[in-house]
Amino acid sequence: MSLEHISRRGFIKLTGVAAAGLGLSACGGSGSGSSSGSSAAGAIKIGGIGPITGATAIYGNATKFGAQVAVDKVNDSEGKTVFELNWQDDEGDAEKAVNAYNNLMDWGMQILVGTTTTTPCVAVADKTANDRIFQLTPSASSTDVTAGKDNVFQMCFTDPNQGEKSAEYIAKKKLGSKIAIIYNNSDAYSTGIYNGFSKAAPGLGLEIVSTQMFTDDSATDFSVQLNDAKSKGADLVFLPIYYTPASLILQQAKSMGFAPKFVGCDGMDGILTVEGFDTSLAEGLVLLTPFVASADDAETKGFVEAYKKLTGTSEDPNQFAADAYDCVLAIYAALKDSSVNASSSNADICAELLKTFGSGSYVYSGLTGKDMTWGSNGEVSKDPKGVVITNGKYESLD
Amino acid sequence: MDKIRNLSKTTKSNAITYGIVIVAFLVMQGLIAAHAVSHSLIGLLVPICAYICMAISLNLVVGISGELSLGHAGFMSVGAFSGLVAVSFFKGIVGAGPLCLLIAIVIAGVFAAVAGVLIGLPVMRLRGDYLAIVTLAFGEIIKNLLNNLYVGLDDHGLHFSMKSAEALGMQGGKILIEGPKGAVGIPQLSSFLAGFILILFTLFVVLNLINSRTGRAIMAVRDNRIAAESVGINVTKYRLIAFVVSAALAGMAGALYAMNFSSIAPKKFDFNTSILILVFVVLGGMGNIRGGIIAAALLTVLPEQLRFIGDYRMLIYAIVLIVVMIVTNNAKIQSVLGEFKERFRRRGDDKAAQAADAVEGGAKHE
Numbered sequence: 001m002s003l004e005h006i007s008r009r010g011f012i013k014l015t016g017v018a019a020a021g022l023g024l025s026a027c028g029g030s031g032s033g034s035s036s037g038s039s040a041a042g043a044i045k046i047g048g049i050g051p052i053t054g055a056t057a058i059y060g061n062a063t064k065f066g067a068q069v070a071v072d073k074v075n076d077s078e079g080k081t082v083f084e085l086n087w088q089d090d091e092g093d094a095e096k097a098v099n100a101y102n103n104l105m106d107w108g109m110q111i112l113v114g115t116t117t118t119t120p121c122v123a124v125a126d127k128t129a130n131d132r133i134f135q136l137t138p139s140a141s142s143t144d145v146t147a148g149k150d151n152v153f154q155m156c157f158t159d160p161n162q163g164e165k166s167a168e169y170i171a172k173k174k175l176g177s178k179i180a181i182i183y184n185n186s187d188a189y190s191t192g193i194y195n196g197f198s199k200a201a202p203g204l205g206l207e208i209v210s211t212q213m214f215t216d217d218s219a220t221d222f223s224v225q226l227n228d229a230k231s232k233g234a235d236l237v238f239l240p241i242y243y244t245p246a247s248l249i250l251q252q253a254k255s256m257g258f259a260p261k262f263v264g265c266d267g268m269d270g271i272l273t274v275e276g277f278d279t280s281l282a283e284g285l286v287l288l289t290p291f292v293a294s295a296d297d298a299e300t301k302g303f304v305e306a307y308k309k310l311t312g313t314s315e316d317p318n319q320f321a322a323d324a325y326d327c328v329l330a331i332y333a334a335l336k337d338s339s340v341n342a343s344s345s346n347a348d349i350c351a352e353l354l355k356t357f358g359s360g361s362y363v364y365s366g367l368t369g370k371d372m373t374w375g376s377n378g379e380v381s382k383d384p385k386g387v388v389i390t391n392g393k394y395e396s397l398d
Numbered sequence: 399m400d401k402i403r404n405l406s407k408t409t410k411s412n413a414i415t416y417g418i419v420i421v422a423f424l425v426m427q428g429l430i431a432a433h434a435v436s437h438s439l440i441g442l443l444v445p446i447c448a449y450i451c452m453a454i455s456l457n458l459v460v461g462i463s464g465e466l467s468l469g470h471a472g473f474m475s476v477g478a479f480s481g482l483v484a485v486s487f488f489k490g491i492v493g494a495g496p497l498c499l500l501i502a503i504v505i506a507g508v509f510a511a512v513a514g515v516l517i518g519l520p521v522m523r524l525r526g527d528y529l530a531i532v533t534l535a536f537g538e539i540i541k542n543l544l545n546n547l548y549v550g551l552d553d554h555g556l557h558f559s560m561k562s563a564e565a566l567g568m569q570g571g572k573i574l575i576e577g578p579k580g581a582v583g584i585p586q587l588s589s590f591l592a593g594f595i596l597i598l599f600t601l602f603v604v605l606n607l608i609n610s611r612t613g614r615a616i617m618a619v620r621d622n623r624i625a626a627e628s629v630g631i632n633v634t635k636y637r638l639i640a641f642v643v644s645a646a647l648a649g650m651a652g653a654l655y656a657m658n659f660s661s662i663a664p665k666k667f668d669f670n671t672s673i674l675i676l677v678f679v680v681l682g683g684m685g686n687i688r689g690g691i692i693a694a695a696l697l698t699v700l701p702e703q704l705r706f707i708g709d710y711r712m713l714i715y716a717i718v719l720i721v722v723m724i725v726t727n728n729a730k731i732q733s734v735l736g737e738f739k740e741r742f743r744r745r746g747d748d749k750a751a752q753a754a755d756a757v758e759g760g761a762k763h764e
Contacts, residue, residue, distance in 0.1 A: 052709070093666060094659050094662060094663070099441060102437040103437070103702065105437040106436045119579070119580065119661050122582045142582075185577065186542070186545045191578055191579065215542060215545060217538070217542070
């Protein structure tokens with residue numbers, strides 16, 4: 001008998017491994033109710049795609065929870081399950097995003113809120129355009145996302161647009177005139193803003209004295225870039241980058257005694273939450289963001305509270321979460337008085353939403369902007385809010 | 399019947415490998431026609447084909463030539479982006495169809511082969527860990543070069559720049575590759591059939607190379623470099639052949655992969671992707687082409703099929719990898735499997751013997 005060759009101990013070891021595997025898969029099945037729960041009858045199925053794991057997980061999780069807060073709010077206010085959210089992980093990767101999209105199609109998705117990051121969004125937008133699924137992305141900001149597709153809309157600024165608006169804002173508020181830029185040239189978001197900014201700046205009387213770049217792999221030492229800005233006499237450093245490298249730049253600028261005005265974009269939102277970051281370094285930092293968690297209005301307060309309750313942390317939601325929240329509520333507002341319901345096909349829902357979003361006259365006011373409208377190209381039109389960090393808190397500049 | 403039995407062992411083994419691929423393709427086609435396959439699986443077919451080609455080509459370097467290459471995704475990205483440019487260029491001449499894809503894949507293979515020669519010439523004089531380090535660096539260098547590469551196409555032809563989209567000096571036209579954004583608006587030419595044909599082609603090249611004089615020389619270098627040198631084998635040359643063929647095949651797989659998505663960024667082809675492909679090869683068994691194919695297919699499907707368990711899926715994926723490694727290397731389990739195989743074979747032999755007796759008996763009666 002062949003089994004005699006396995007010792008008793010070896011057999012136990014093997015069964016142990018098998019049992020552990022089974023046990024884990026079982027507890028996984030019960031633990032993920034919110035992300036892939038069973039279908040509730042009569043609910044419109046909203047799919048979400050964004051990175052929950054990987055380097056950009058922070059943004060994916062923010063959008064996931066932001067959207068969930070909005071779905072819960074809608075369901076509570078209606079007293080029944082209007083929307084059902086199924087969020088799938090794409091790891092910030094185009095291939096995985098398409099996989100996630102196909103998975104959601106098997107589930108029966110009718111509307112897509114996503115994807116969170118740009119490159120996956122372009123890949124998925126092509127699929128939704130073919131399959132006629134209405135897509136509203138909270139934060140994929142490249143113009144390629146909406147180009148040539150009538151069914152894709154953005155809740156965030158496009159990158160070049162944000163660059164232009166930043167230049168306009170700096171010129172209008174007279175924040176500085178000799179400008180140094182440090183941007184991440186391995187990142188589409190950062191490069192996109194830089195291109196928009198550098199095109200608009202000369203016409204607004206802003207002089208760009210130093211342009212320096214870095215990549216994801218060299219985002220630890222910024223002395224070269226800062227020294228260049230310092231030696232060229234820059235009085236304002238524009239940082240169209242995410243907050244993690246920005247926190248290092250602020251630290252290194254301080255240690256070399258370089259104190260210009262620093263201006264960031266919406267990716268800078270979150271800098272006060274970086275672990276181990278001395279928030280006094282960010283004092284005086286100006287950032288343009290559509291959403292401020294410390295705002296006083298009732299809707300923001302309610303959102304921040306619900307978000308903290310859902311995530312179980314004391315961390316304030318960032319603008320990604322607010323964008324996703326607005327996405328769901330904008331869809332809800334557009335669908336509220338329409339004839340479509342959960343049994344409508346995704347193509348019917350898409351056509352209905354295109355009638356509102358694509359009309360040019362649909363106005364929505366939410367957390368990330370008052371009186372937002374959408375152009376027929378899918379780009380949103382809203383004003384950025386300028387905030388300055390004083391005493392470790394955001395304060396409005398307007 | 400006799401003919402089949404008289405075939406050499408390698409021919410039989412190769413026939414089984416081709417057979418597995420062809421049968422898998424036909425079964426999938428049948429299931430798709432019968433609408434018995436989910437969206438997710440259909441969406442995975444082309445990436446699986448591309449990863450299988452990658453695994454086969456890396457197996458040539460890692461398994462057959464015995465070198466550790468950690469930058470295989472670099473060749474994939476060279477192929478992907480050169481293929482993209484080729485598609486945009488030839489689309490207007492031959493139309494966006496299978497012929498265009500074929501041209502793109504061939505050009506991708508040529509570019510990746512050139513990259514392979516450039517890297518291989520200095521690198522193939524190194525051995526062991528040094529090769530691993532240099533290929534690792536190569537993967538990163540390619541990624542950073544592509545992050546800075548801008549390519550545009552207008553009426554005057556192709557424009558290249560390493561600075562910015564403005565520096566291309568375009569007059570109208572279209573920007574094909576835009577630095578870190580990569581390429582967008584790619585025509586999706588890849589299909590399951592194209593992937594299947596590419597796998598067969600890759601298999602054909604690799605299996606024939608292995609069983610040729612060159613292949614035996616490559617394996618001789620792997621097994622004992624000094625002995626191989628002493629019988630007059632040009633070590634650098636044969637290692638370079640394996641490396642360049644592998645690079646070219648990886649480039650072709652890259653073009654197939656890229657043409658399946660409407661956007662692709664250089665970031666995709668990073669160290670992690672290189673390691674992913676290496677995992678396919680190692681789990682399938684180094685030098686075992688068939689194992690690599692099966693591992694690539696299973697490990698691409700597995701994380702998608704585990705989506706229902708949500709956050710735990712990557713954990714399960716890791717556990718599966720570890721279990722497979724333990725199981726395949728455990729002497730006890732192997733002896734059990736070996737015994738089953740032995741018993742199966744013996745039973746088969748018995749039957750054959752009985753059949754032979756029966757035939758003999760029949761002949762006597764006559």
